[in-house]
Amino acid sequence: MAGTQDYKLGSHIFPRGWFMIGDASKMGAEPTTVHFFGKDMVFYRGASGKAHLVHAYCPHMGAHLGRNNTSYIVRDNERVEGEAIRCPFHGWRFNETGQCDDIPYSPDFIPKAACLKTYTVIERAGAIWMWHDPEDGAPTHDLPAFDCWDKEEEGWVRWVMDDFGILDLHPLEIVDNMADFGHMTPIHGSRDLVYFDNSFEDHVCVQRFDAGHRTLTGNGAEVLSLDTWYEGPSILQAKMYGAHPSHMLIAHTPIEDGRVQVWHALMVKLPFDAPQEERVATARAYQKTSFDAFAQDVDIWSNKEACFNPMQIPADGPYGKVRIWYRQFYNPRAEAETFQKRVNGTVVTYGTERPAELVEA
Ligand code: FES
Ligand SMILES: [Fe+2]
Numbered sequence: 001m002a003g004t005q006d007y008k009l010g011s012h013i014f015p016r017g018w019f020m021i022g023d024a025s026k027m028g029a030e031p032t033t034v035h036f037f038g039k040d041m042v043f044y045r046g047a048s049g050k051a052h053l054v055h056a057y058c059p060h061m062g063a064h065l066g067r068n069n070t071s072y073i074v075r076d077n078e079r080v081e082g083e084a085i086r087c088p089f090h091g092w093r094f095n096e097t098g099q100c101d102d103i104p105y106s107p108d109f110i111p112k113a114a115c116l117k118t119y120t121v122i123e124r125a126g127a128i129w130m131w132h133d134p135e136d137g138a139p140t141h142d143l144p145a146f147d148c149w150d151k152e153e154e155g156w157v158r159w160v161m162d163d164f165g166i167l168d169l170h171p172l173e174i175v176d177n178m179a180d181f182g183h184m185t186p187i188h189g190s191r192d193l194v195y196f197d198n199s200f201e202d203h204v205c206v207q208r209f210d211a212g213h214r215t216l217t218g219n220g221a222e223v224l225s226l227d228t229w230y231e232g233p234s235i236l237q238a239k240m241y242g243a244h245p246s247h248m249l250i251a252h253t254p255i256e257d258g259r260v261q262v263w264h265a266l267m268v269k270l271p272f273d274a275p276q277e278e279r280v281a282t283a284r285a286y287q288k289t290s291f292d293a294f295a296q297d298v299d300i301w302s303n304k305e306a307c308f309n310p311m312q313i314p315a316d317g318p319y320g321k322v323r324i325w326y327r328q329f330y331n332p333r334a335e336a337e338t339f340q341k342r343v344n345g346t347v348v349t350y351g352t353e354r355p356a357e358l359v360e361a
Contacts, residue, residue, distance in 0.1 A: 001258035002306035007172050007323075010330030012134040013257050014038065015171075017203075017232035017329055018143045020251035020263055021121075022128045023161040027051070031079055033066035036253050036261075037132055041119065042066035046083030051128055052096060054085060055117035059100075063089035065116075085116075125149040126161060126265070127251070133333075140333060141203050144231045148247040148267045155272060157283035159249065159265035162291050169301045171234065171252050171260045175326050176310070177297060178207050178230065179317030181349045187296045189214035194223055195351035198318055200325050200343040203336075205230045207317075210355055213242075223355055233329040240290075244282075245269040248290055262298070266290040317349045 004013045014037045021034050022043070031044040033056060040056035042065045056064050068074050071088035079086050083096040092114065093102035100114035120131040120139065125146035131139045148156040177183075179198055184190040192212035199206045206229040213224050228238040228248075238248040247267040252260045266287040270279045310319040321343045328339035 001168055001256075002170050002308070003257035004170065004330060006306065007170060007308055009172065009323075009327050011332070012330045014132065014134060014254050015233040015326075015329035016133045016135070016137075016140070016333065017131075017234055018129050018139070018141075019132055019234050019253040020127050021053070021130050021253060023163065023263070024051075024123050024126050024128050025161075027128055029080060031066045031085060033064075036130075036255055038254075038256050040064070040066070041130075042085070043121075043128065044080055044085055046080065046096065048083065050083060050096075051121050051123045052083065052085070053119040053121040053128075053130055054094070054098065055119075058087040058089060058092065059114055059116055060087065060090060060092050063087050125249075126159060127263070135333060137333060140336070141232060144235055144237060146237070146247075146249070148269070155269045156247070157268050157270055157279055159247075159267045159287065160284070162264040162287070164262035164264060164294075164298055166255060166259060166261050167298065167301055168259050169304075170258050170306065171254060172323065172326060173301060173304070173307065174250075174252050174260070174262070174297075175205075175230065175233070176307075176319055176322060178205055178228070179319045179322040179349075181317040182315070183297075183300075184209065184211065187300065188293055190224075192222070193350055195348075195354045196317065197346055197348040197350075197354075198321070199346040200321065200340070202340045202344065203232050203328070205322060205325050208354060210351075225355070233326060244286060246286060246290070250294065264291055264294050315349075318347045321347060 021036055027043055029045040031042050034041050034043050042054050042056050044052050056066055065087055068088040073079060073086055073088045073091055084093050086093040091104045092100050094116040095101045098116040098118040100110050103110055122129045122143050129143050149158055181196045190211040190213055194210040196209050209226045210223050212222055225241040226238055230236050234252050236250040240246045249265045252262045254260055268283040268286045270282055312319050324339055325343045328336040
């Protein structure tokens with residue numbers, strides 16, 4: 001498994017940013033163990049339903065807060081109280097800031113140092129997201145809004161998460177796709193290419209692509225236009241202007257160095273001229289086409305060897321720049337600007353002008 005050091009990305013093994021850690025519909029109230037960034041964490045929902053994520057091991061004597069089936073605290077369903085979580089070993093309870101606020105057998109003395117590490121976590125657009133930072137700092141940018149999620153009255157049908165499972169792949173190889181002009185025809189079936197560029201603006205990397213397609217164009221729409229962008233190292237969104245307007249998500253989160261979990265989802269904007277079940281069925285079928293297109297990338301990634309240094313030719317997109325942009329997340333936040341300054345701007349790989357009028361159609 002090739003790791004971060006092999007790709008010479010920086011001093012942090014795991015990047016700084018917002019990361020998906022699960023499908024919200026599958027994350028219930030019971031404390032459950034999640035394993036990302038090489039470590040166990042425990043997810044639970046408080047009485048209000050609010051999502052919480054904490055370090056897995058109790059500061060008292062190291063018991064695992066998520067892995068126990070036999071303690072009476074677990075059997076008696078006493079692990080979650082209000083927004084707090086109780087350890088199965090000696091019953092110490094930690095409030096939502098992580099501070100211990102109850103030791104059942106020590107009503108008068110609670111050590112100040114009895115504090116459990118908590119992580120910033122947000123439930124949004126059907127997923128649970130965490131802020132990961134090797135320097136333990138506050139978020140340097142906001143979690144994306146995924147705004148179509150809240151636009152059902154405008155016709156948007158919400159996505160459901162597709163779990164692509166775990167790939168033995170460094171996430172850099174997924175991010176490379178942003179510059180990968182050359183794979184569009186063999187992998188994704190593009191034809192009659194019109195335009196391809198990338199732009200970099202601090203923590204955001206954008207790809208704009210216009211082309212015909214083997215199956216997705218025709219019937220008057222000859223060009224499919226895609227705006228694809230990363231906000232931070234792991235959250236890709238794309239707006240596709242094809243048969244229906246759609247909003248795609250690809251999220252990937254390191255589990256260990258060189259191993260990622262990957263999710264995909266698609267929201268679709270449909271007219272209100274059909275019953276809701278039909279609209280949902282159409283949206284799911286459209287999501288499946290997007291799933292199949294992404295599966296073509298995953299098929300390559302699942303079987304390739306690591307590429308430490310792409311043999312970039314002039315007709316390729318700017319892999320080198322994408323990799324420099326990506327390094328900002330693997331280095332101390334104070335150094336991020338150095339990487340941003342090296343790449344900020346636009347690189348046009350193919351064509352001269354974007355068919356802007358088609359984008360708005
Ligand atoms: S180890 Fe958690 S309360 Fe003792
Ligand atoms: Fe791709």
